Amino acid sequence: MMKIAERLGAGSPCFSFEFFPPNTEKGVESLFRTVVDLGPLEPDFVSVTYPGSAQVMPDPEVLRKRRLTLELTRRIRAESGIEAMAHLTCSGHTRDELCDILDQLAAEGATNVLALRGDPPGGSGGAFVAVAGGFSHGVELVRLVRERGYDFCVGAACYPETHSEAPDAGVDLAHLVAKVDAGVDFLVTQLFFDNAHYFRFVDRARAAGIRVPIVPGLMPVTSAGTVARMPGFGASIPDDLRARLDACGDDAEAILAVGVAHTTEQAVGLLAGGAPGVHFYTLNTSRATRAIVSSLREQM
Ligand code: FAD
Numbered sequence: 001m002m003k004i005a006e007r008l009g010a011g012s013p014c015f016s017f018e019f020f021p022p023n024t025e026k027g028v029e030s031l032f033r034t035v036v037d038l039g040p041l042e043p044d045f046v047s048v049t050y051p052g053s054a055q056v057m058p059d060p061e062v063l064r065k066r067r068l069t070l071e072l073t074r075r076i077r078a079e080s081g082i083e084a085m086a087h088l089t090c091s092g093h094t095r096d097e098l099c100d101i102l103d104q105l106a107a108e109g110a111t112n113v114l115a116l117r118g119d120p121p122g123g124s125g126g127a128f129v130a131v132a133g134g135f136s137h138g139v140e141l142v143r144l145v146r147e148r149g150y151d152f153c154v155g156a157a158c159y160p161e162t163h164s165e166a167p168d169a170g171v172d173l174a175h176l177v178a179k180v181d182a183g184v185d186f187l188v189t190q191l192f193f194d195n196a197h198y199f200r201f202v203d204r205a206r207a208a209g210i211r212v213p214i215v216p217g218l219m220p221v222t223s224a225g226t227v228a229r230m231p232g233f234g235a236s237i238p239d240d241l242r243a244r245l246d247a248c249g250d251d252a253e254a255i256l257a258v259g260v261a262h263t264t265e266q267a268v269g270l271l272a273g274g275a276p277g278v279h280f281y282t283l284n285t286s287r288a289t290r291a292i293v294s295s296l297r298e299q300m
Contacts, residue, residue, distance in 0.1 A: 001111040003153035005185035007044050008213035012300065014042065015293055016276030018232075019284050020049040021068035031072070035080055037286040039295045042159045044277070045083040047114060047209035049084050052092055064091070070101070074108050085155070086110065090141050091118025094133035096146060106150055112136070114155040114188065115141040128165070139179040146183035156184040158214065160192050164234050169204070177208050186212050188279050191219040192261070193230075194238045195269045216270050219281035220288035221259030222243065223252060256288060264292045268299065 003070050003127055007014050017038055022028050035046065046070045048130035069086050076084035088101060089139055105113060111199055117138040120126035130136040135144075138156055158176055159166075166172035180187070187210075192198060192280075205214060227245060232239055237245075248254035267278045278296075280289045 001109065002045070004045055004083070004085065004112045004155060004186070005153050005213060008215065008276040010184055013068075013271050013275075013296075014044045014215070016045045016047065016277065016279045017043050017282045017289060017295075018047045018049065019072070019282060021051060021065040021066060021072060022284065023065075028068070028072070029286075030283070032075075032079075032285045034282070034284055035076055038282075038290060038293075039082070040182065041290065041297065043082060044287060045085055045112070046076060047085040047279075048076075050087040050089045050116070050118070052089070052118070058092070070104065070108075073110065077109070080159070083111065085112040085114055085195075087114040087116055089116045089118030090130065090135035090138065091128070092134070094131060095135065095144065096133065098135070098141060098150065102145060102150055102152075103147065105152070110152065112153045112155065114157070115145060115184070117141070132202060137179075138177070139175070139182050142179055142182040142184055143286055144196055144290060153185045154183055155186050155188055156180070158187045158201070158205070159189065159190045159234060159244050160197040161190070161234050161236060165191075170172070173208050176205070177210060180210050180212055184212060187214045189214065189217045189283055191217050191233055191235050192220060193266070195237060195266055196268060197236075198275070199273055213276045215277055215279050216275050217279045217281060218263050218266055218270075219283070220263040220292060222256055222283065222285065222288045224250070224255060226259075226283070258264065260288050260291045263288070267292060267296055271296075 021032055023033050033036055035172045050069050051065045073084040073086040074081055116139055120128040135141055145152055156179055162169045164174050202214050246256060248258060282289045
């Protein structure tokens with residue numbers, strides 16, 4: 001299977017789709033249908049998030065979903081032939097547990113892993129507390145992968161509008177430089193709705209010496225609910241987009257149309273400006289992502 005960093009350096013745009021482990025067995029089958037639906041768009045890879053927060057562990061439901069992340073990536077690779085990358089977080093895990101999971105991923109033939117810290121309980125806003133014998137920052141997980149000599153291509157997260165816990169953008173960037181220097185091969189950004197955030201961030205990252213590909217992450221607005229969750233992601237909504245969404249009222253189809261048009265425009269602008277590809281936060285549905293990527297493929 002392909003190392004994502006190599007694909008990102010290949011010259012043509014790299015498209016990827018992110019999913020999360022569903023709650024039910026029915027949800028798992030529906031997720032597979034979504035993966036199949038998106039198959040004709042030939043994603044270069046898909047990724048599956050790693051749920052849960054440290055202080056609620058061990059929560060059987062979180063543990064079940066975490067196992068599902070690993071199982072889904074293995075199944076997608078085996079059954080669809082599409083490269084599937086597991087996200088892995090430090091939260092709730094000791095170093096030894098992380099070693100076991102990395103061993104499992106290596107034994108199953110995983111090529112790529114997204115190394116993250118994880119959010120504090122209840123999402124961003126609180127304080128992250130590492131478990132005894134665990135890690136406090138993503139950089140420690142990246143170091144662990146490198147120290148133990150796994151041959152994974154390692155991805156990590158970055159924040160064009162600055163991570164919510166960082167005192168300022170400069171400090172956040174200094175931590176990112178250290179994380180990349182520890183052995184990160186590519187970065188995926190937090191979602192954003194104004195490309196200016198991405199381009200400014202890439203310029204600052206390059207000036208700070210970061211050379212790895214920086215993949216923009218985009219989430220199409222598909223409902224009023226997605227808009228309401230944006231502050232939690234640290235993503236600001238530009239006034240003109242908010243006005244267009246407000247004008248839709250409760251008309252779900254109109255909101256979807258505005259969201260698809262905005263994300264398509266963003267993706268076109270990002271690729272034209274030199275982004276190596278686009279990572280889509282699909283929210284496990286195919287409709288918006290299919291419309292956006294089909295339109296992009298027609299324009300390429
Ligand atoms: P870090 O790199 O550890 O950064 C977190 C904060 O700590 C930042 O403010 C940083 O500036 C600071 N920092 C970093 N290093 C140091 C240091 N050495 N000393 C002091 N401060 C430091 N969450 C999940 O739970 N599961 C997922 O699957 C998931 N997938 C994601 C995918 C992407 C592409 C993105 C962008 C985020 C994802 N998240 C996921 C959310 C992520 O876990 C949170 O944003 C989390 O709060 C930070 O994770 P990180 O790996 O960026 O942390």
